Amino acid sequence: MNPFPIENLPFGVFCPATGGDPRIGVAFGDGVLDVRAAVGAALFPGSAPTLAAALSAPVLNPLMALGRPAWREARGRIGEILLAGKAPLLPLRGVRMLLPATIGDYTDFYSSREHATNVGIMFRGVENALMPNWRWLPVGYHGRASSIVVSGTGFRRPSGQLCPDETLPPVFGPSRLLDFELEVGFFVGPGNPLGEPIPIERAEEHIFGLVLVNDWSARDIQKWEYQPLGPFLGKSFATSISPWVVPLDALEPFRCAGPVQEPEPLPYLRAPVPGAFDIELGVDLDAAGESGPVTVCRSNFRHLYWSMAQQIAHHTVNGCNLRPGDLLASGTISGPTPDSYGSLLEITWRGTKPIRLPSGAERKFLADGDRITMSGSCARDGLRLGFGEVTGRVLPAGADPAS
Numbered sequence: 001m002n003p004f005p006i007e008n009l010p011f012g013v014f015c016p017a018t019g020g021d022p023r024i025g026v027a028f029g030d031g032v033l034d035v036r037a038a039v040g041a042a043l044f045p046g047s048a049p050t051l052a053a054a055l056s057a058p059v060l061n062p063l064m065a066l067g068r069p070a071w072r073e074a075r076g077r078i079g080e081i082l083l084a085g086k087a088p089l090l091p092l093r094g095v096r097m098l099l100p101a102t103i104g105d106y107t108d109f110y111s112s113r114e115h116a117t118n119v120g121i122m123f124r125g126v127e128n129a130l131m132p133n134w135r136w137l138p139v140g141y142h143g144r145a146s147s148i149v150v151s152g153t154g155f156r157r158p159s160g161q162l163c164p165d166e167t168l169p170p171v172f173g174p175s176r177l178l179d180f181e182l183e184v185g186f187f188v189g190p191g192n193p194l195g196e197p198i199p200i201e202r203a204e205e206h207i208f209g210l211v212l213v214n215d216w217s218a219r220d221i222q223k224w225e226y227q228p229l230g231p232f233l234g235k236s237f238a239t240s241i242s243p244w245v246v247p248l249d250a251l252e253p254f255r256c257a258g259p260v261q262e263p264e265p266l267p268y269l270r271a272p273v274p275g276a277f278d279i280e281l282g283v284d285l286d287a288a289g290e291s292g293p294v295t296v297c298r299s300n301f302r303h304l305y306w307s308m309a310q311q312i313a314h315h316t317v318n319g320c321n322l323r324p325g326d327l328l329a330s331g332t333i334s335g336p337t338p339d340s341y342g343s344l345l346e347i348t349w350r351g352t353k354p355i356r357l358p359s360g361a362e363r364k365f366l367a368d369g370d371r372i373t374m375s376g377s378c379a380r381d382g383l384r385l386g387f388g389e390v391t392g393r394v395l396p397a398g399a400d401p402a403s
Contacts, residue, residue: 003384003388004385004386005383007253007385008250008385009026009079010209010244011060011209013025014096015095017094022098023056024055024060030089032089032090033089038055041087047073047077050066059100059102060101061102066189072249099150099241100211105142105326106328109139109311111330112334112342114336115333116130117130118334118346119345135261136265138311147237149238150243152392156237156397157178159397160218160221160224160233164176174396177219179343180366180372181331182214183212183329183342185210191322193321199268200268203271207248208247210251214372214374242389246387253381254278277302278378279376281342281376282375283374287357287361288370290357294355297340297347298339301330301333303340308330315328348363351364368396372393
């Protein structure tokens with residue numbers, strides 16, 4: 001079943017295969033609606049000039065800034081245009097997808113209790129798996145927006161300081177423990193003025209749409225550097241996102257309750273409606289030298305302990321201002337069983353339980369030439385919609401990412 005039915009209509013930014021400037025597109029079936037061309041053909045009669053201008057922009061930021069009423073108007077009109085066949089579609093395979101927005105800031109959360117527990121057990125033991133604050137607030141850190149890349153972009157294996165033997169000084173070299181992280185992110189719009197928190201009751205008004213995220217991680221660099229201030233070079237070398245932004249409204253049929261939160265959150269984090277969504281997620285590893293990909297993880301967005309609304313409310317409660325195009329990501333999404341763990345660190349349990357590939361080879365962490373593909377979809381009562389994929393290949397340290 002096609003992942004882009006009329007109930008989905010995700011937004012993205014593309015360049016036609018024949019050349020031309022970046023422009024906004026909407027995926028429908030096997031095609032892409034050139035939204036700028038549709039505006040130019042007067043297919044948005046009666047729309048406010050600001051909306052027409054936003055839909056004609058080369059990035060989604062101006063549309064994100066207009067807020068939910070404008071998003072709904074645009075999506076509704078686009079649906080009418082597509083159902084009426086008023087605008088020709090470009091073939092999906094014939095366009096080059098770009099980053100959907102100019103990303104000013106990127107925040108990565110740590111919102112999966114299963115993931116946080118697994119990592120805590122590995123490094124601190126069962127008794128101290130979760131830090132004392134974890135059940136009280138959505139833990140997060142400020143990431144590097146400049147190294148966010150669109151699906152299909154390869155990246156060099158990062159180098160940095162490693163300390164494989166804690167009795168000896170550190171060494172410098174390429175990461176030996178390169179990993180993926182299965183995440184879902186969302187784009188912010190319109191955001192809030194500096195000093196004015198976003199109350200949780202209005203948090204979802206600022207969620208333009210969702211994308212798949214692979215927050216690549218160099219575990220050995222991260223382990224040596226992260227104390228006391230958290231991730232730095234072990235994370236900032238590359239983060240991959242899927243090109244199509246699925247509107248929050250499209251996901252409404254898949255809203256569900258998340259995990260029970262104990263203790264009860266403080267009042268500013270108590271949401272009036274369930275904040276989880278039933279989004280099935282998968283990770284395939286296409287290992288270098290193998291004949292094809294193997295599935296290494298099946299998880300679900302509903303496993304997240306802290307919701308997107310809670311993340312926004314906490315992020316802004318101190319007065320921090322979010323801006324249109326900011327990206328907030330969930331952190332690794334792990335489920336309750338080993339086949340639902342969202343990283344190789346967990347799947348192989350720090351390399352003690354390697355993945356056995358069809359050829360007999362093993363993977364503890366990623367090798368040069370390995371490709372990771374993440375996918376996401378929702379299905380209920382005959383309706384299925386998808387996110388497409390986010391994929392990326394590991395290149396040797398020092399290799400040209402354009403190769």
